[in-house]
């Protein structure tokens with residue numbers, strides 16, 4: 114079964130509704146596998162985290178399971194329909210939540226369908242027919258989550274707060290330090306700011322989420338955190354298999370010779386090449402500052418997603434070639450740059466009047482070459498694989 118689009122203004126979150134559902138399952142139903150799948154970041158009606166959830170359920174009594182799912186839908190999910198979600202991007206049109214739930218008696222993972230769901234808009238009419246389904250737009254994400262082939266995956270351990278706790282999240286400091294330093298976890302801390310990335314900010318029923326390369330590490334980190342003396346009581350917890358940090362949303366690197374560098378309103382940078390336009394948001398940190406220092410003729414390699422306006426949003430960048438910087442030679446007496454007197458007229462020192470033949474000097478520019486860079490963790494997509502965590506991967510890129 115899959116579930117999506119239950120986020121609400123009250124700070125609800127699809128993972129929590131899903132957790133409640135699994136908690137209340139009848140005794141004869143066994144939960145074999147839970148997953149959290151991130152989807153196309155440009156989808157028009159995407160939810161805040163843009164994630165759908167799914168679980169593999171096993172039972173001898175499908176009729177009773179379907180009756181339970183139907184009851185749960187009517188009682189707990191349907192009332193969430195129509196809530197407008199808060200958004201950090203004010204220019205984005207706001208869609209009311211339109212939950213969807215799907216049940217497939219038999220599922221064949223579908224790599225092509227999943228790929229489409231990561232790179233283009235999917236409509237309800239494109240969905241494979243479910244054995245049973247409930248609701249509206251959320252069926253799209255729910256169906257994609259069910260059909261994710263999980264060829265590459267990571268894990269995330271999530272714990273939810275008991276409903277009485279609303280203020281600042283309390284997590285055991287020693288446990289936070291332990292999980293940050295242990296093998297197998299990633300993105301526990303923003304290396305630049307030093308702040309922990311385990312707890313979400315603001316209104317959310319999630320107490321923490323710990324990302325890990327394998328299930329064992331996710332489970333170990335989860336136990337450490339929930340049993341830590343300084344951690345507040347939790348309503349429950351679960352380990353999800355997920356497509357986070359897999360780079361599943363990206364194609365192979367594109368190479369481009371830059372023709373023009375345009376700085377946009379807000380400090381974003383648009384690179385023009387003969388084939389494409391590459392957009393580097395100000396928030397991408399080193400990518401943004403590097404792009405602003407590029408010059409026509411420079412060659413870059415980049416990975417990113419094509420946005421509906423056809424520009425490519427840069428997520429990984431490296432410089433392959435820099436054109437040398439040219440400048441006029443200095444006057445040997447005055448140490449001032451010589452200036453041109455016009456085409457084929459030679460150069461002249463404005464101070465002492467020295468005249469020489471027309472000439473250029475070339476100097477090397479100091480920008481990092483042949484090294485991939487990516488945005489800081491806080492402005493990265495959930496799907497993006499961290500560069501600093503995996504040298505091996507960097508070499509394979």
Ligand SMILES: [Zn+2]
Nearest residue numbers: 444447462465
């Ligand atoms: Zn001079």
